[in-house]
Amino acid sequence: MLTSTGLVIEHDIAAAVQTPQAGASFFGLMALLGTYVGIIPVVLGMLFLPFLRTVGGATVRVLLAFTVGLLAFLAWEGTSEGFELAGASGSPFGGAELVVLGAALAFLTLTAIDHWLRTRRQQAAASGQANGLRLALMISIGIGLHNLGEGLAIGSAYAVGELALGAFLVIGFTIQNTTEGLAVVAPLTERRPPLLRLLGLG
Numbered sequence: 331m332l333t334s335t336g337l338v339i340e341h342d343i344a345a346a347v348q349t350p351q352a353g354a355s356f357f358g359l360m361a362l363l364g365t366y367v368g369i370i371p372v373v374l375g376m377l378f379l380p381f382l383r384t385v386g387g388a389t390v391r392v393l394l395a396f397t398v399g400l401l402a403f404l405a406w407e408g409t410s411e412g413f414e415l416a417g418a419s420g421s422p423f424g425g426a427e428l429v430v431l432g433a434a435l436a437f438l439t440l441t442a443i444d445h446w447l448r449t450r451r452q453q454a455a456a457s458g459q460a461n462g463l464r465l466a467l468m469i470s471i472g473i474g475l476h477n478l479g480e481g482l483a484i485g486s487a488y489a490v491g492e493l494a495l496g497a498f499l500v501i502g503f504t505i506q507n508t509t510e511g512l513a514v515v516a517p518l519t520e521r522r523p524p525l526l527r528l529l530g531l532g
Contacts, residue, residue, distance in 0.1 A: 368477035373532035375511020462517035
């Protein structure tokens with residue numbers, strides 16, 4: 331509003347949005363969105379396998395560092411938005427504590443899985459069973475679990491009506507997931523796996 335004296339008064343008026351109804355079409359749409367964000371970009375990133383075979387390790391490290399930068403930015407943006415939404419929540423189970431507790435639980439769970447996988451990898455290396463395909467499989471499983479969390483973040487944003495945040499997360503995670511395909515195929519540069527196996531990893 332602009333007053334006659336030139337004073338500007340800003341006020342947000344929340345627009346009502348109909349709650350989506352759970353049904354076959356709704357879940358189909360969400361599954362399609364998950365495929366677009368979490369599967370197709372990873373498979374597209376895996377197409378860089380011939381390129382990775384021709385370049386040196388320094389180039390691969392630069393590409394993976396780009397992935398880390400994207401993750402750091404998305405983590406910062408998602409955390410700040412989470413605290414902002416938590417501050418506006420009036421639920422007794424909401425608030426900043428829930429955001430911190432969720433982040434801590436996720437970190438501890440991933441640390442436990444990493445320790446378990448590291449122990450199994452050391453045992454496989456001691457028995458001479460370790461190979462690039464096994465490492466690629468573990469990376470693809472880890473990325474799949476990681477992408478499940480990304481899907482929860484996107485769904486949560488849409489569930490609370492934050493359409494702009496949801497669209498931002500879709501775009502950001504799609505770009506970042508393309509670079510995750512590089513991480514899946516990085517251990518396979520010395521091997522020639524069949525096409526069906528590569529699709530299975532994707």
